[in-house]
Amino acid sequence: MTIPLSRLRPYPPRPTLSRRGLLAAAALLPGLPAAAQGPVRIISGFAAGGSQDVLARILAEALQEALGVGVVVENRTGAAGTIAGDVVKAAAPDGTTILIANIVTMSLAPFSFPGLKYDPVKDFVALAKTTEFPIALATGAMTGATRLADLMDWTRANPARGSIGVPAAGSLPHLFAARLAASTGLPLTVVPYRGGAPIAQDLMGGQLAMGFGAAADFSELHQARRIVIVATSGTIRHPALSQVPTFTESGVAGLDSNGWNGLFLPAGTPSAIVERYQAIVAAALARPAVRERLIQLGFLVTPSSSDAMRQQIVEEMRAWGPIMTDLMKPR
Structure with a gap:
């Protein structure tokens, strides 16, 4: 079953945003098909109250407002977020189950968990990178x-x-x-x-x-x-x-990389659903109030395209793989 198109509405215009930009984003697709039974789920692999959980709940608010259906965050903790990855890989590709994941779950886990049940590139569709975090x-x-x-x-x-x-x-x-x-x-x-x-x-x-x-x-x-x-x-x-120095400023080299968070759907999700979500997320991250809230929480708002997110994961796996393999060796 699907939600009738009449129940879907574009992301509501805000005084701080370009009305033309929001309407253009919302008009990319006529609507988002989704199962009529139950809410949309955002699956987070880390504990409630942590930074990824907070980010997930901010994004859930935006999605719920835009879609007109309930959006809930489920915390499936453990194994560096890979349990959450397993849940979303196995979910129906209908837009009702979204994975919020980070560099650990997607780029590093293949080397940290030899028995990993998913392929970060083949088993998911990248929506976008949402934020970076020092x-x-x-x-x-x-x-x-x-x-x-x-x-x-x-x-x-x-x-x-x-x-x-x-x-x-x-x-x-x-x-x-x-x-x-x-x-x-x-x-x-x-x-x-x-x-x-x-x-x-x-x-x-x-x-x-x-x-x-x-x-x-x-x-x-x-x-x-x-x-x-x-x-x-x-x-x-x-x-x-601003009062906290970087590691480089403090005289410690080699600790310059930031982490990131992104949103993913199961492989096979129709492109219409992917594009609709991308428009909603981009509009949400463009809102000054949302950006300021995320910055105060310690994030950097760095949205990117699906292709850029996928390529970043591939490059990080290539760069970090040998280092992580050595780190995880029994000593």
């Missing part, structure tokens, strides 16, 4: 450090307590933790978590010395002075964290 190193009550140099000094003085949380084994933060240990000689013990939100909780509670994760996982708590971000990735400082 990788941040944060600390809290256990160390009391406010600068990267202070944190490194504390870790050298307390080698048995130098645990560093990462959102998942085989994640980009895991790779960053390994690089930080190699480049500084720090005695770090990597502890995998199920997302960035539980890392932040343990930093606040003094159960964890430091954690690597998306800046968006730590930004609000940093601004509230409940944890401290001591450095971020990227070549420039994030506008919402």
Whole structure:
């Protein structure tokens, strides 16, 4: 069954947007076919309250407003988002199940999980990259450090307590933790978590010395002075964290890459559905209020086309594959 076209409506014009641009985007297709039973689902592979979950809920609001049907976020956590990938791969290609994924789930997982059940390129249709996020190193009550140099000094003085949380084994933060240990000689013990939100909780509670994760996982708590971000990735400082230096500024090389989030549909989804979603997402990300909200949460709004997203995954798999394979070898 399908939703009648009469129930679908274009993304509503906003005073801050070009009415012509919105109408052009909405008019690309007459409507989005979808199952009449049940809402559209956005499947996230990371815990509720984390940065990807927050992003998913912001996008769900925009999709619900545009489509006139319910849009819910489901958290299928574990295995660096690959469980969520399995769910969406197996879903009907009718536009009712969307995967929100990141560089870990799509570009790094083939090397982190030898038994991976999906092919990131062949089993999904890329809608678009939505955001990038710097990788941040944060600390809290256990160390009391406010600068990267202070944190490194504390870790050298307390080698048995130098645990560093990462959102998942085989994640980009895991790779960053390994690089930080190699480049500084720090005695770090990597502890995998199920997302960035539980890392932040343990930093606040003094159960964890430091954690690597998306800046968006730590930004609000940093601004509230409940944890401290001591450095971020990227070549420039994030506008919402302008007082926090990059790793390069702090004297640590090789930690310049940012992560990203994107939306994907099961392979075989009709092009009409793909294009309709692309128009809605592009309109949502163009709204100044949405962009500002995402920036304050620690994201960078960097929309791209389906083709560009697919090519980026292919290139990242080629570049990161050998490094990840070595990282995941039993020691």
